[in-house]
Amino acid sequence: MSETDFDIIVVGSGCAGAVAAYTAASAGKSVLVVERGVFAGAKNITGGRIYSHSLKKVFPDFEREAPLERRITHERMAFMDPASQLAVDFTSPELAEEGRDSYSVLRAPFDQWLAEKAEEAGAEYICGIAVEELLKDEGGKVCGVRAGEDEITAQVVVLAEGCNTVLAERCLGNPRPKPSQMAVGVKQVLELPSGVIEDRFLLPEGEGAAMLFVGDCTHGNVGGGFLYTNKDSVSLGLVATISTAADGANEVPVYQMLEDFKNHPAVAPVIKGAKLVEHSGHMVPEGGYDMVPRYVFDGCLVAGESAGLCMNMGYQVRGMDFAVASGQMAGQAAVKALDAGDTSAAGLASYKQAMEDSFVIKDLATFRKWPHTMEGWSSMFTDYPVMAREVFNAMFSVDGEPQRPLMKRMMPIVKKRGLLRLAGEVRKAVRSL
Numbered sequence: 001m002s003e004t005d006f007d008i009i010v011v012g013s014g015c016a017g018a019v020a021a022y023t024a025a026s027a028g029k030s031v032l033v034v035e036r037g038v039f040a041g042a043k044n045i046t047g048g049r050i051y052s053h054s055l056k057k058v059f060p061d062f063e064r065e066a067p068l069e070r071r072i073t074h075e076r077m078a079f080m081d082p083a084s085q086l087a088v089d090f091t092s093p094e095l096a097e098e099g100r101d102s103y104s105v106l107r108a109p110f111d112q113w114l115a116e117k118a119e120e121a122g123a124e125y126i127c128g129i130a131v132e133e134l135l136k137d138e139g140g141k142v143c144g145v146r147a148g149e150d151e152i153t154a155q156v157v158v159l160a161e162g163c164n165t166v167l168a169e170r171c172l173g174n175p176r177p178k179p180s181q182m183a184v185g186v187k188q189v190l191e192l193p194s195g196v197i198e199d200r201f202l203l204p205e206g207e208g209a210a211m212l213f214v215g216d217c218t219h220g221n222v223g224g225g226f227l228y229t230n231k232d233s234v235s236l237g238l239v240a241t242i243s244t245a246a247d248g249a250n251e252v253p254v255y256q257m258l259e260d261f262k263n264h265p266a267v268a269p270v271i272k273g274a275k276l277v278e279h280s281g282h283m284v285p286e287g288g289y290d291m292v293p294r295y296v297f298d299g300c301l302v303a304g305e306s307a308g309l310c311m312n313m314g315y316q317v318r319g320m321d322f323a324v325a326s327g328q329m330a331g332q333a334a335v336k337a338l339d340a341g342d343t344s345a346a347g348l349a350s351y352k353q354a355m356e357d358s359f360v361i362k363d364l365a366t367f368r369k370w371p372h373t374m375e376g377w378s379s380m381f382t383d384y385p386v387m388a389r390e391v392f393n394a395m396f397s398v399d400g401e402p403q404r405p406l407m408k409r410m411m412p413i414v415k416k417r418g419l420l421r422l423a424g425e426v427r428k429a430v431r432s433l
């Protein structure tokens, strides 16, 4: 192989990039990470809860070392209309079992920890500068990067630039995601004493809650709200499709939706007195399997959200566990190709095989229909939360008038929506889940 400055260059130090760098550096390869933020994590946000299974495979001791916030043992899903909330609240010891446990995280400290692990393993870092171009040789093989004035060469480039796939589109020819496949997330971190968090969310010391909301939080538009408890703050935000968020597409802009969400009677009391310490916004890919582009090229592998690896199921949001796993597989494939002396697409093909054999591509494929179901299911965000309010008001209200049997109170509420239509919608949704 020809001489290059590094064996591997990694673009971006989010979950995918840092893990790819750690994996390759741990195998003795020379690795450079170029991160445009002034430090790893400076520009990254997540809701955020990470399902730990893939992290555990890379860092078996992560529970002791990583800056985790709380282990999530309480799950809540809620339908909300403007004044009410119907919630399913679930807690169980299985949620805390090793291998299926999950943790709330804040990305600035978490990504810095990942970068430190990569550096300790021997990776070099340049922060505060963006890669502007992937360099190619005469044969079209990726052979390095251009960042500012510098051209730096490598046998393999791992592209982990996140969901804003500028380089993948411009230099690799990957397609631009459709507006229907992208959403915008806005999030605030609100500080509260840890004891107050535990009291308000009914949590044992150190444990955490994850809450997902549907309905009025996005003013009835496709999307949803989230709330995760950290050690001494809560992460609160919402995700709305680009078509909802675009200028003029909606009477209520996304930042106003967030304010209204914070003032909702089911949310305001749990964040009362909290101090706003962070406000951020970020795109998130929601197209699932159908937006996964090509991710193996001559001299280049694409990992994490740059490869469309993210899934919003309404009851689960997953991107970080995919990013960690794909970063590890990209690092391993790059090492294997370097050792075999073939870093062409054929030499790097073990990455595709590993991804297809893993939960990453399998889960995205299993739930392929879900993003399309959500897109066309407006009643889920408008009518169903109102129906839930009517049904549960009918069940719980007592006014001293003689009561009719429960079914006779419920059926008119359901029937006015069309029993068959309702059953059809639910059946379609269940089939794509």
Ligand SMILES: Cc1cc2nc3c(=O)[nH]c(=O)nc-3n(C[C@H](O)[C@H](O)[C@H](O)COP(=O)(O)OP(=O)(O)OC[C@H]3O[C@@H](n4cnc5c(N)ncnc54)[C@H](O)[C@@H]3O)c2cc1C
Residues within 6 Å of the ligand: 011, 012, 013, 014, 015, 016, 017, 034, 035, 036, 037, 040, 041, 043, 044, 045, 046, 047, 048, 049, 050, 051, 129, 130, 131, 132, 160, 161, 162, 163, 167, 184, 185, 186, 187, 237, 238, 239, 282, 283, 284, 303, 304, 305, 306, 309, 310, 317, 318, 319, 320, 321, 323
């Ligand atoms: C509001 C919101 C809520 C979410 N909630 C969850 C959740 O609860 N659980 C979950 O698992 N996932 C969640 N996700 C998704 C999750 O955050 C992502 O899937 C995950 O961060 C992807 O990791 P990544 O490494 O691929 O990309 P990123 O974390 O975005 O990292 C990309 C890195 O590349 C850098 N970069 C970009 N371009 C360049 C360049 N040209 N040169 C150099 N560096 C560059 C960036 O600065 C960044 O550090 C959420 C996302 C959002 C927006």
